[in-house]
Amino acid sequence: GLLSILMLVQIIISLLLISGFNEIVVRDIGLLGLAVSIWLQSSSSNK
Numbered sequence: 001g002l003l004s005i006l007m008l009v010q011i012i013i014s015l016l017l018i019s020g021f022n023e024i025v026v027r028d029i030g031l032l033g034l035a036v037s038i039w040l041q042s043s044s045s046n047k
Helices: 002-019 023-046
Strands: none
């Protein structure tokens, strides 16, 4: 739910700060964001 999304965001931010915004990390975060958005759409359609 919402808590898991917030935890994901915190992990992503911490990874960004550690890596110093590497291109590979940014690409992986884009893929993560895409997966999260798809998961949100599927979970909202199930309700």
